[in-house]
Every structure is written in structure tokens, then in C-alpha cells.
Amino acid sequence: MQGIYEWIDSIPLTRPKKNITRDFADGVPMAEAIKFFVPGLVDMHNYVPAHSVKQKIGNWNTLNVKVFKKMGFQLAPQDIEAVVNCVPDAIERVLKLVQIKIEEFKFGIESEPVRMVKPPEPRVDLQQMQFENPRMPTDTREESIQNMRETIEILELKVKKLEHMLKIKDNKVETLTKRLADAGLY
Template identity: 35%
Template sequence: MPQSVSEMEELDEAQLEELYTWIDEIQLSRPKRNMNRDFSDGVLVAEVVKHYLPHFVDLHNYPPANSTQQKLCNWFMLNRKVFDKMNFQLSEDVIRSVAGCKPGVIEKVMLMVRTKIDLARHQMQKNKQIAGMMVAGPGRSSRLSSDKPEVDQNMAMLPQAVRLPKAKTGPGVAANAGPYKGSKGKGFVDNDVVPRILLEEKEQECLAKDETIQILQAKVRRLEHLIHLKDIRIDDLQNKIEATRPTGRR
């Protein structure tokens, strides 16, 4: 569901400072003087996403604009072609607010963009790891017989509900007996293998939990940074108070 202005997280002064610092680390095509105005056409937002997720953005789709109509076109295209890939969208009232340079809205948008960038990069890393495991899989299958003790050990660690009975061998047992030749386990392979659909469900659960962990870890890091900034400010204020005392520092 598209995010509206009222649903966005309010930022305090320390959060704003951290967000500005994060943006300043990125080399953009034009200087940043007034964030409400400079980011109103969506071009710098596209450049920020491009910096971290190069394949998500084609910058030529977002020309610099002064007219409100072209600014809206840029934002609607960002919403459809970029933000949708990042699993969020902005409501029309948010888009019209940032295009109209409404104070305080673009900061909320950029905080959300930053969070979604972190999640997208984490998911891409997980996908690479899964792809690497899949590529390595065929090489191990050729050593199935020699790896049998390791397979048995891994199966012993699975819950009873996901274990499958071992195939019976010996006289009187058909060599091709399986799910379609007398087995009750419809759709299962008569082997020491977890059903594919169950494996995929577990992988999806793990990915969902990883995403939740990443969100919480990002919030913890930001809170720690905010505490650090507040400590610095408190020390600075205490030093100023001490300096203004007539008797000097005690």
C-alpha cells in the first residue's frame, strides 16, 4: 500500500543530521543547498538509488525539471519503475508534496529510501549466496555415495515431521518402486530427501526472518548513532556552561 505523509516516520534533529551526512557521502550531479528544492524533481533521488543499486535505475529517464508537471512525471516514474522494485510506493499526496517543495517531506521520503536500499542490498547478497550453493550442488551430487554418512548426519538433525522413510531394498522389492508405483507418499521421492515444496517454504521463512533482523539491526545502529550525537551535544553544552561561570571551571 502506498505510503502517505501522515504514515511516515517523524524525524528529530539528530536523525536529520545523520540523514544529511549519509546523503553528503554520495557524489551527486549538482550541489545540495536546499533539500526541499534540490530534490523536488526526483533527479537526485534517482542518483542516490543508482549509487547503491545500479541496476535499478536508468538516469536518462529522469531529466532535470523546473515545471511542476515534469517533476511529477519524474516522481511517478520513480514510483513505478524503481520504488516498486524496492517493495514500497509513495502515495500521490507525498509525490505532490515533494514536487511542491513542501518542507519536511523529502527527508521522510529519503529515510524510507535509505531503509529500502539497505534491505534490497541485503536480499541481493542472500540471492548470490543461494545461487552459489545451487551452482556448487551438481559437483556434490556426483559424490553422493561417498557423502552418505554426511547426509545421514544432516537428516538426523531434521525434525521428525520432515524426515522421509528410507527406501526399502532387498528381495521382493521392485527396483522402481516410488510414489507412482505403490508408495503412499504422493508426490514425494522415495529417498533421504526433504520435499522441494517444504524446502522452499523453509527458505522463504528464513528470508523473511533475515529481513526482519536486518530492519531491527539498522534501527539499533541508528539509535546508537543518535545517542552518540546527543552525548556530544550534551558535552558541548556543559563546556559552554562551564565557560560562562564567573569563577571559571571548578
């Protein structure tokens, strides 16, 4: 989660950041964050700072239809409600997904469409799996597993970006080699 907080801190938002769960509830900072990375994708006049649940949901639905859909995913209504109602860790899950999707969108990386943010996986009773570590509480193990999953997602995204860049480089080399051959220099 620290990586998500650092990512958000790197974005110049119009409102000061106090409590990420409440700050993002109306969707305006999310629109600003996406606009920062992909300026042509977001029209800020569509998003109004809101206090009512109805208007907050309206802002998120607008993001869902006008922005997220273009980026290749959409949030499920229950995920929007969780963010609007400030459910713990809901905005962090959405921010992680959006961070990944922004990178994919910026670099033109195609991925399988995502219709919703996955709900948190049910807790597994690690004691039944015969690898209990009495020095490490279950919550810490689960946090560690989640952090590892997030790291894997980021690394997979980086691999996709590098593969994409390699294809671009190969195409450029091929084009330049062809030009040299056409000019009789190769």
C-alpha cells in the same frame, strides 16, 4: 534528520547540494542516490532535470513505478506532491524510507510491502498525558520522539541484516561440515 543529511552528503550527486528540499523536488538526485547504491536498478535517461511541476511529478511517478515498486514500496500521490511542492520535512521522510529500503534491497531482506510514506502522526497534546516538562518545549519533545523512532527503525533494520547474515553463515558452516564428513575428515 542529521543522519539523513550526512547520508546524502556521502553520495556524489551531479548537482551541488544547496537546499535539500528544492534540490530533490524534481526527483533526479533521488534517482542518482539509488543508482549509487544499486546501479542496475535505475536508468538515468528516464529522469530529466525539471522546473515545471508536471515534469517533476512525472519524474517521481517514473521512480515510483520503475524503481520503488521493485524495491517493495511506492509513494502515495500526496507524498509526491509534497516533495515536488517543497513541503517542509517531506523529502526527509521520503529519504529516510528510501535509505531503509535500499539497505533491505541490497541485503535481500524481505519486509512487509509499503504502499506509501506514512503521513506525520497528528500532534498529541502531551499536557493531557500528565507528563509535562516545563523546561522542554513541545516541539523539542516531538523531535526527540521522532528521532527515537528513527533510531528504532535503523536498529530493527540492523537486526534483520544480522539475522540474515547469520543464516548465510550457518548455511556455509553446514555445507563445509558436510564436505568434511563426505571426505571422511569429520
